Amino acid sequence: MTPQARVQAAIELLDAIIVAAREGGAAADTLIARYFKERRYAGSKDRRAVREYIYAAIRLCAETPATGRAAMLALTEQQPELASLFDASPHAPAPIRADEVRASPGMVPHWLMPHLSAPVQHSAEHAALLERAPLDLRVNTLKASPKQVRGHLADAEPIAGLPNALRLHDNTNVEQSAAYTDGLIEIQDAGSQHIARACAAMPGMAVVDLCAGAGGKTLALAADMAGQGRLIAADVNRDRLSRLPDRAARAGAGFIETLLLDAGKETATLAPFAGQADVVLIDAPCSGTGTWRRNPEARWRLTPDRLQRLVAEQSRILDISVPLVRPGGRLVYAVCALTHAEGAGQIDAFLARHPGWRADDTAIAAGRKYGEGRLLTPAHDGTDGFFIAALVRI
Numbered sequence: 001m002t003p004q005a006r007v008q009a010a011i012e013l014l015d016a017i018i019v020a021a022r023e024g025g026a027a028a029d030t031l032i033a034r035y036f037k038e039r040r041y042a043g044s045k046d047r048r049a050v051r052e053y054i055y056a057a058i059r060l061c062a063e064t065p066a067t068g069r070a071a072m073l074a075l076t077e078q079q080p081e082l083a084s085l086f087d088a089s090p091h092a093p094a095p096i097r098a099d100e101v102r103a104s105p106g107m108v109p110h111w112l113m114p115h116l117s118a119p120v121q122h123s124a125e126h127a128a129l130l131e132r133a134p135l136d137l138r139v140n141t142l143k144a145s146p147k148q149v150r151g152h153l154a155d156a157e158p159i160a161g162l163p164n165a166l167r168l169h170d171n172t173n174v175e176q177s178a179a180y181t182d183g184l185i186e187i188q189d190a191g192s193q194h195i196a197r198a199c200a201a202m203p204g205m206a207v208v209d210l211c212a213g214a215g216g217k218t219l220a221l222a223a224d225m226a227g228q229g230r231l232i233a234a235d236v237n238r239d240r241l242s243r244l245p246d247r248a249a250r251a252g253a254g255f256i257e258t259l260l261l262d263a264g265k266e267t268a269t270l271a272p273f274a275g276q277a278d279v280v281l282i283d284a285p286c287s288g289t290g291t292w293r294r295n296p297e298a299r300w301r302l303t304p305d306r307l308q309r310l311v312a313e314q315s316r317i318l319d320i321s322v323p324l325v326r327p328g329g330r331l332v333y334a335v336c337a338l339t340h341a342e343g344a345g346q347i348d349a350f351l352a353r354h355p356g357w358r359a360d361d362t363a364i365a366a367g368r369k370y371g372e373g374r375l376l377t378p379a380h381d382g383t384d385g386f387f388i389a390a391l392v393r394i
């Protein structure tokens with residue numbers, strides 16, 4: 001591909017990403033992969049260059065741009081050398097007209113600003129939400145110690161407050177390493193590792209991971225339980241949950257039980273666990289406002305209506321978990337979101353609805369206290385953004 005054709009490809013893909021964001025279609029990564037599957041003439045350097053343009057343009061635009069071209073034109077302001085590639089040569093974008101509309105640069109969508117938790121209402125916090133994330137690993141203590149893993153990954157650094165976490169700063173292809181394929185490590189953001197620690201799961205406990213997905217946190221809980229006790233991974237999404245058994249086998253955590261829930265009828269399926277759980281983790285579906293470093297296009301997908309529906313669903317899932325927890329047991333609620341309503345506001349509302357519960361210390365050595373939980377942010381903690389709260393049934 002010529003340099004001009006790469007820019008034109010980025011424009012076409014951005015158009016598709018904008019439509020998918022508006023209509024709840026496929027993610028940017030999926031659209032990019034499909035595009036190049038149909039264009040085998042594009043080499044790896046072409047694919048990398050187009051991908052870099054696309055993600056630079058997405059990062060630049062807080063509001064959904066009108067077109068892919070408007071987004072790429074905004075990028076020419078940051079990367080002026082790009083402007084000369086709009087030259088009308090074969091496969092090139094049309095020349096830039098003086099009066100052409102460019103997307104305006106920004107970090108947080110305007111409508112979302114007042115919804116952010118108070119500590120995130122600063123521009124330094126906003127900028128960090130879109131910075132490149134490091135690669136964090138969790139050492140799977142069912143199979144190895146951090147010291148053993150550091151023998152395999154010489155560049156890995158420890159992370160304060162997380163004895164089993166390691167951080168890599170380059171693009172090491174960890175998934176190809178023996179440490180990964182042998183199940184000694186998992187790729188997991190430090191913030192997610194803090195969530196698992198807040199559960200204080202121990203060997204012999206009964207633990208329910210109520211929004212387990214493909215089991216990222218479940219595997220961390222399994223390691224804390226040293227493979228002993230009962231660990232239920234429940235979710236309404238069959239595809240995600242079906243990925244867990246293979247991951248569990250690789251991690252040496254075969255004792256995990258999966259439980260597929262029927263959305264709207266969760267309580268019936270969970271009835272056998274009533275009053276049994278020492279710990280319930282709710283890693284709730286959320287706006288993902290804390291994960292823009294990895295997924296900047298999420299800003300284009302979130303709407304006020306979607307945020308409101310997420311808050312209602314989180315509140316419903318919290319209520320579903322109440323009968324499961326034994327007296328004295330722990331409920332940990334977490335979202336990778338930085339809006340007040342999904343975090344501190346959600347927990348205030350829960351405590352108002354359920355007088356038989358109190359907030360507990362999360363025992364997390366990171367973040368800031370916010371409402372009845374802790375807020376972790378990329379600027380303050382170098383993690384993705386999370387709100388995490390621990391509650392105890394009195």
Ligand SMILES: C[S@@+](CC[C@H](N)C(=O)[O-])C[C@H]1O[C@@H](n2cnc3c(N)ncnc32)[C@H](O)[C@@H]1O
Nearest residue numbers: 210211212213215216217235236237283284285
């Ligand atoms: C943030 S993701 C969980 C990620 C997962 N814990 C991990 O560590 O990889 C939220 C999950 O909640 C699930 N979910 C949504 N509604 C649910 C419900 N009513 N009951 C249980 N799980 C639900 C989604 O399918 C999704 O997998």
